[in-house]
Amino acid sequence: MSFSIIGTGSALPKTIQTNSDLTAFLDTSHDWILSRTGIEARHICIEESILDIAFTASINALENADINPKHLDLIICPTLGGDTITPSLACLVQEKLGATCPAFDINAACSGFVYGLDVADAYLSRGKPMTILIIAVDAMSKLVDWTDRSTAVLFADGAGAAVVTNGDDLKSIYLSAVGNQHALDIPWAKGNHPGLSEKELPIPYLIMDGPEVYRFAITAICDDLRRVTRDAGIALEDLDLIIPHQANQRIIEGAAKRLKLPMKKFVLRVKNQGNTSAASIPLVLDDLNRHGQLKPGMLIALTAFGGGLTTGACVLTWSK
């Protein structure tokens, strides 16, 4: 069983924050950030809610797929969390779209979109005709510590969506998880139970062991791409395009070097988008789709890694 992607969409919040903007409140510089990450600017939700960007990306994807929201059979939202803990972001998107299908969120951090594709594939493998909206959304600006220059400069907000239906574009897919709180941690808000008032609880902002995540990320891209290409019965060199999670340009360059693949096979959009977590891969996919850079028959690999620690990768043939 498998699926086909019949439409893509994306949305970025209006407010753009450049590296220079960050120097107003962080002890950092444009050159430092650029040389270590490849990032020059990022979009931040100031005017928009998380639902706003999720909805816009969803509408764009549904229009691109020529699907009426009323005909959706399922909405899956890979996200660390929307504007509310409940309702789920998926339910709020469903309401705003006027859809009537089941809807739920999944949390696999930056690997969320590939996890979402695997869930969709599992539903479609029942063999029943279904149209599924996967809307990957994260607003990292609400989760990072804006006084921590080592992490705040990396992350950003965005939404990326895909509409999938029964088809045979998916050639292989692989997910992994190795529980590890130390490497990347966003503690929960503490609540106000009187019994907890004296207890010291962690501040609910992102903490990351950069070097450990860097090593994990390069290893994840290399191992997962080798695995999914082997499972798809192709060589790494057969891939026309690789869309890696857009965390940091140097991670991607490091992986390309180790895989002995030219950088031109890897799509890079981190420069003006930063790390948008689950949204990063579908944001790139939509950008390529809308600019006519995806041709029927192209072999594309997606490869993601993130908090959990989770990883996910797949090989697709583009058929839209």
Next chain:
Amino acid sequence: MVFEKVVEILRNYKDEPELEVTLESSFEGLELDSLDTVELIMEIEEAFDTSIEMDGTLKTIGDVVGLIEKAIA
């Protein structure tokens, strides 16, 4: 033996065949930032087919050579 191999990997990594390296050379002095250090360690691990614990105490080439020698002894 380990030192010579590490120097060779380092020179390749930095693409500087004549780079002066001693056991006392620090990553900082070699202009390697934390991400370069991770990549270099990964290449060294691969070359020696071993793995070493990376923590904040790794500062010099001598530190890496010491850990590798211990790991492959």
